Amino acid sequence: MDENKAAEFTGRVLADTAAFATVVLAALGDRAGLFKELAKGGPGTSGELARRAGLDERYVREWAAGLHAAGYLRYDPAQQRFELPAEHAPTLAVEPGPAFFGGVHQELVGAVQRYDTVAAAFRDGGGVRGDELHPDVAEGTSRFTAQWHRNLLVQLWLPLVPEVEAKLRAGARVADVGCGTGQALIELARAYPAVTGTGYDVSPSAVAAARAAAEAAGVADRLRYEVLDASGGLPEPYDVITTFDVVHDAVDPAGLLRSIRDGLRPGGRYLCLEINCSDRTVENVGPIATLLYGFSMLYCMTTSLAEGGAGLGTLGLPEPVLARLSAEAGFATCRRVDMDNPFNTLYELTR
Incomplete structure (x- = not known):
């Protein structure tokens, strides 16, 4: 067995497993309307996003941190605000645009x-x-x-x-x-x-x-x-x-x-x-x-x-x-x- 190839494959499986968790987080954000809220209302702290969307802050905070970890959201540590990059909006928030993935995730x-x-x-x-x-x-x-x-x-x-x-x-x-x-x-x-x-x-x-x-x-x-x-x-x-x-x-x-x-x-x-x-x-x-x-x-x-x-x-x-x-x-x-x-x-x- 090639140990380097085995380690490389383990890394691949880790990435794929993380991708599954990302899909779950994305589906939750889609259902909660958070992507569309970010696209419409702009960046916000977890508290601001929760108030704007009528949601529980603790869940919003964990969700946003998870999708920042995945690279779906940006985070400004000085202002503690999360942002949906404009380049990500067509895929996550513009429905029914040609690139929209919310339905696929659901x-x-x-x-x-x-x-x-x-x-x-x-x-x-x-x-x-x-x-x-x-x-x-x-x-x-x-x-x-x-x-x-x-x-x-x-x-x-x-x-x-x-x-x-x-x-x-x-x-x-x-x-x-x-x-x-x-x-x-x-x-x-x-x-x-x-x-x-x-x-x-x-x-x-x-x-x-x-x-x-x-x-x-x-x-x-x-x-x-x-x-x-x-x-x-x-x-x-x-x-x-x-x-x-x-x-x-x-x-x-x-x-x-x-x-x-x-x-x-x-x-x-x-x-x-x-x-x-x-x-x-x-x-x-x-x-x-x-x-x-x-x-x-x-x-x-x-x-x-x-x-x-x-x-x-x-x-x-x-x-x-x-x-x-x-x-x-x-x-x-x-x-x-x-x-x-x-x-x-x-x-x-x-x-």
Whole structure:
């Protein structure tokens, strides 16, 4: 054994373990509103921050000291004030900005709270059902994906698929499968006044939130949301169907793709956003892949296996797998859209 390499690895594990504690501290600060308070109101002592945010000073003091130790906050010892650097605000306080991580932290900490059940599944199989996950998983996912819908969907992704965009401008009937809290359809309805659509999700609470969000956005007259397991078929035909990081989670991904194909009108288009990954394990390395494998273990894979499903996992739908499944489902074409995104890949499929 190389003693230097062993010592180096021990240091690496220490850093990774400290990073986990940092995520917990960051999630607590996000939930308490402390990052946004620092961004809005400027630096403060622990007492000043506690008063401004309506919190307990002792907890604020420990939290701030911990994130100063991690390098997230600055500290002025003369004034005993903590500061959120301007360069850190987009990642920690600007929601739903393109760099915001608050939703990711909430989702991850929520998923870890079912650790015991996942650990038992290593021995017994199965997993954690979606409705058994901590509520922070759904809420964090909604906050995280809001970044795509607000900052990327209309601005960057749709111009890359001009035939889809033309259908939307002409008043396409759109279905968003696995719609969550409905944000994708809401953004499409805002950007394309002639669009009408339906969102489908298996979660009654997500559908209720989507309906409320559409009302608040003033587009409820053109959108509706329904509780439905779309793998069993869609109730009406559509010009455009979308899924955003949904198929790899599905209990029956092959059945879901068949339903989507059958639910398209002739000439219809299906936009499938999926994880940017390889079908070769050796290529799925680095911090992003590590994070996604963690989410897979605690969320994407386990919820599918809990239902006796395929258990593809977060990185389980690379391009060759999607191409095979889409051909088996009857799609005529499956095109990977040329875009630069470290997390996601966009595909355009035709009936």
